[in-house]
Amino acid sequence: MSRKVLVTYATKMGATASIAAAIGTELRKAGHQVDVHEITDVKAVSEYDAVVLGSAVYLHRWRPEAVEFLRRHEDQLRTRRVWLFHSGPLGPDKDQPQTMPPNVARLADRIGAAPAMTFAGRLDPDSARGFLARRLAKGELAGDSRDWQRIADWANDISTTLVRAGT
Template identity: 60%
Template sequence: MSRRVLVAYASKMGATAEIAEGMGAEIRQHGHLVDVLDVRQVRSITKYDAVVLGSAIYTRRWRSEAVHFLRKYADALRTRQVWLFHSGPVGPHADQPQAMPKNVLRLAERVGATPAVTFPGRLELETAKGFLARRMAVTELGGDVRDWDLVGAWANDVAEAISSVEISSWPRLEPHLEEIPR
């Protein structure tokens, strides 16, 4: 069954935006109608049945526009399927799941979403923004460690879950959410 899906992202240097695009492409393959948008471009979520929200992580925090999105649309998100992801870890510990910032955790609980899944990120000189990012990019932290297979597999699971949920059963979605590997 085809659904309307929003994949919204908050990204400073473009890496998370590209992950969101990759997810959108995967979810489209399941026949869903997908918009992939910077969270700052979103004016309303009423037309969407499901929302995937992702943020880049900076100094253990989510980008403020992603937090703003969660807060602004909390009531509408409560009655929709919601999946969260964040992207950041680079360098030798790129495969380490990152903790959700406390403010995001509280908002995730409020909208009934399970904790965010972590995807490795990218920190390269060509795309780095700001002095600190450029400095970090030439250390062992530099490189593009995004795992496209992992992104595709997760988006595939999300798409299948979106297909399987009856609209009439929303917002009692917990059993379906638990089926998705985190």
């Protein structure tokens, strides 16, 4: 059964945007109608059956626009299937799952969403923005740790759940 799915993301340096795009591609391949939008471009979620929402992690926090989105759309999200992910770990820590920041965990709980899936991130000198990021992009954290197969597998699990549940 084809469902209408929103994949939305909050990014600073673009890595999370590409993860969202990859999730969207897999869900489309499975036959769903999918919109992929940056979170600041989404005005409403009412037209969607399900929402996949991701944020980059900076200093253990989600991007403020992602937190704001969860707050603003809490009532609508509560009545939909919602999957959360965050993009962050790099270098030697790339396989370490990140816990959700407490403010996000509280919102996820109220919405009824499972804890966020952690995907490794990317930090490279070409896309790094800001003094600290540019500096870190020269060290051991530099590089693209995103695991496209893992991302596709997760998207396919979502698709299976949507089809099975018929929601």
